[in-house]
Amino acid sequence: MTTIVIDTCAGKDQGTEALAAAAIASLELDVQLVVVGDEDKITEALLGMAHDAERLRVVHAADPLPVDLDPHLADRQAPRSSVAVGLELTAREEDAIFVSAGPPGVIVSQALRALGRLPAVHRAALAAVYPTLRHRGPNDDPFALLLDVGATIECTSAHLVTFAAMGAAYASKISSVERPRVGLLANGPTASAAPPRIRAAHARLQDLHPGFEYIGLVRADQVTHGDADVIVTDGFSGDVLVRTLEGVATTAEALLRRAQERFQWRLGMQMLEGGIAKLREFTDWESYGGAPLLGVDRPVIVTQANSGRRAFVNAIRLGAKMQRLGVIEAVAARAAAVVEEEEEAT
Amino acid sequence: MSEWMGSGHLLHLRWDLDKTYLRTEFDTVKDLIKTYRQKAEDKVAVAGARALLQALLDPHERRQRRVTFVSGSPTQMRAVLTRKLRLDGIEPDVFILKPNLQNVLAGRFRSVRGQVGYKLGALLRTFVGAVKLDEVLFGDDAEQDAFIYSLYADILAGRVDAVQLASILAACKLYRSEVDEIMALHGRIFGSGDAVRRIFIHLEARSPLDRFAPYGARVVPIYNYLQAALVLHQGEIMRGRDIVAVLEAMSQAGYTPERLANSVQDLVRRGVVAVSDVERLAGELGAVEATRGRTVSTFIRRLRSTAADLAHVRRKSPEWLTEINYLGLYHEARFRRQRHRFLGIPLLD
Numbered sequence: 157m158t159t160i161v162i163d164t165c166a167g168k169d170q171g172t173e174a175l176a177a178a179a180i181a182s183l184e185l186d187v188q189l190v191v192v193g194d195e196d197k198i199t200e201a202l203l204g205m206a207h208d209a210e211r212l213r214v215v216h217a218a219d220p221l222p223v224d225l226d227p228h229l230a231d232r233q234a235p236r237s238s239v240a241v242g243l244e245l246t247a248r249e250e251d252a253i254f255v256s257a258g259p260p261g262v263i264v265s266q267a268l269r270a271l272g273r274l275p276a277v278h279r280a281a282l283a284a285v286y287p288t289l290r291h292r293g294p295n296d297d298p299f300a301l302l303l304d305v306g307a308t309i310e311c312t313s314a315h316l317v318t319f320a321a322m323g324a325a326y327a328s329k330i331s332s333v334e335r336p337r338v339g340l341l342a343n344g345p346t347a348s349a350a351p352p353r354i355r356a357a358h359a360r361l362q363d364l365h366p367g368f369e370y371i372g373l374v375r376a377d378q379v380t381h382g383d384a385d386v387i388v389t390d391g392f393s394g395d396v397l398v399r400t401l402e403g404v405a406t407t408a409e410a411l412l413r414r415a416q417e418r419f420q421w422r423l424g425m426q427m428l429e430g431g432i433a434k435l436r437e438f439t440d441w442e443s444y445g446g447a448p449l450l451g452v453d454r455p456v457i458v459t460q461a462n463s464g465r466r467a468f469v470n471a472i473r474l475g476a477k478m479q480r481l482g483v484i485e486a487v488a489a490r491a492a493a494v495v496e497e498e499e500e501a502t
Numbered sequence: 503m504s505e506w507m508g509s510g511h512l513l514h515l516r517w518d519l520d521k522t523y524l525r526t527e528f529d530t531v532k533d534l535i536k537t538y539r540q541k542a543e544d545k546v547a548v549a550g551a552r553a554l555l556q557a558l559l560d561p562h563e564r565r566q567r568r569v570t571f572v573s574g575s576p577t578q579m580r581a582v583l584t585r586k587l588r589l590d591g592i593e594p595d596v597f598i599l600k601p602n603l604q605n606v607l608a609g610r611f612r613s614v615r616g617q618v619g620y621k622l623g624a625l626l627r628t629f630v631g632a633v634k635l636d637e638v639l640f641g642d643d644a645e646q647d648a649f650i651y652s653l654y655a656d657i658l659a660g661r662v663d664a665v666q667l668a669s670i671l672a673a674c675k676l677y678r679s680e681v682d683e684i685m686a687l688h689g690r691i692f693g694s695g696d697a698v699r700r701i702f703i704h705l706e707a708r709s710p711l712d713r714f715a716p717y718g719a720r721v722v723p724i725y726n727y728l729q730a731a732l733v734l735h736q737g738e739i740m741r742g743r744d745i746v747a748v749l750e751a752m753s754q755a756g757y758t759p760e761r762l763a764n765s766v767q768d769l770v771r772r773g774v775v776a777v778s779d780v781e782r783l784a785g786e787l788g789a790v791e792a793t794r795g796r797t798v799s800t801f802i803r804r805l806r807s808t809a810a811d812l813a814h815v816r817r818k819s820p821e822w823l824t825e826i827n828y829l830g831l832y833h834e835a836r837f838r839r840q841r842h843r844f845l846g847i848p849l850l851d
Contacts (some may be wrong), residue, residue, distance in 0.1 A: 157758065157760070183708055188760050188764075195771070195812075195814075195815065199771040199772070199817075202711070203711045203712040203715070203772075204710050204711075204712045205710055206708050206709060206710050206850035207708065207710075208708055208725065209725045209764060209765060209767075209768035210725050210726060210757075210761040210764050210765055210768075211761065211764065212764060212768075213760070213763070213764045213767060214771060215811070216814065
């Protein structure tokens, strides 16, 4: 049976929402849940939550993890943090998944150490989903994948090619797209204007026959159109891009709230209510579940720092789905195939 | 009040049937019809319930044990339910069913839905006035078992007098005849002794645990019957080999070692069972391990690792309460039900 390990020290309300999500999942899903955090606090909070104690185990982790902690110092400063203990448990169980809203840098570095990289993968990538205008796959999935969004800040062209393979494997499993369309984020449609690593990755991806469709270079303004099912970039640009998209959504939300100030605007808003609700639903990040960390030997889902219970429940569902569909195995196989093809070519 | 039974005491076991002993669905009319038409052979006991009750009714101690079933099922189901219990090897001393048809014909519709008047009356009527008496009650969270059982226990203990009881019954909107009968029984039984040792509430609906905190330590919400067996083992009512019987029954019903171990951990974290009790049980089970299968050895391993994981836990046991605000609890539960009925807010919230 799948085991979901949940870090309950991060997320909205100091992790209470993560615990509430675990309680909901214990009632709704056929999985084993391991909640990691301050045992005292967890037990007290669980008293007030409907849950199934048969499916829920509590593991104590005492060391608090400051948000601004340098990931490289986390091991020394918080050796028994919920992230460290949770990943240790995930490594021990074969069918385990780790879900956390902790600092992404700490999760990535500790996940690499505790779980290890997949054989053909040299760098891990955090993959964020975002809504696009074009839907894909038999499930009419509106989400496309953007990777990396912060795990590997500096990438070589080889890393980007591996990210493309991993992202395509993930998309083909999760969104059921047979040949995902993969694009490489750049500053224009022509390779000559792009930095050397992008040019090299572009050239390699054009030459490969990796089981996905490479559609070439994609500008940032094309990301939300949905022409690409997977957009590949380095961790630095990916983080900037995804935060820009989030910032735009937050600003739009703030503008909508401001429009409530005047009576006429409120009236207008009432008339547009249906459309606004759809827009809200479209940009509601809590329904996405979280960002899977691809390239490590177990499913690891990183959710936003202010995730509520809905985001956690969706992350748990995503993790269970990844396990059920054998996403990690698919990612490993696709990455290995690309590396092999490249080696043969050289 | 927390002491368990003394030697030579009569142990009176009180069981609810649906959702406590039997896995029953009666949330919809369709479920009700299905349950009514089900044969005895098709009825299924909650995992571990049969093994637990059989262990408690061990033939060697049967003379000192008494079992009464008080069920909300209609009297028309007596034959099939009696047969089911017989198939499970259980012969109740008393088996009370609800006269729903009579209630309908008499136009007493509140009695059809309500449980307080029926169950409290039945418990009081079947009270056995032994000098050395202990009672253990089993109910569930689908109805008002924790409320009714605790009220019964406090009447026996002399903590709910006639005035208090009358105001509680008035709030519950019982019919006059029901009130008269209960008040008369109260007059006879009031202050007979603090005999109720534990009230186990099977969390069929998975209600939050804190909903039972106002009843104090006497009420023990349980997720399964292994938990009840562990508490009874702690009270020396059950032996190690009885735990093995429950364990094996639950394992056969599909319980994984993880689920069983989690159940033990839950009890320890709540302070219902101490780490030292778990260690003691692991030692006791170790003695029978060689004669049993893998289930027991896996469970012992899990017990030991649970004890080691929770070695730091020094949880205070839940408190025994001498005063329970029954009126407040009744209104709170009523408010929750109405909020659910009229506003659609889930009962578990």
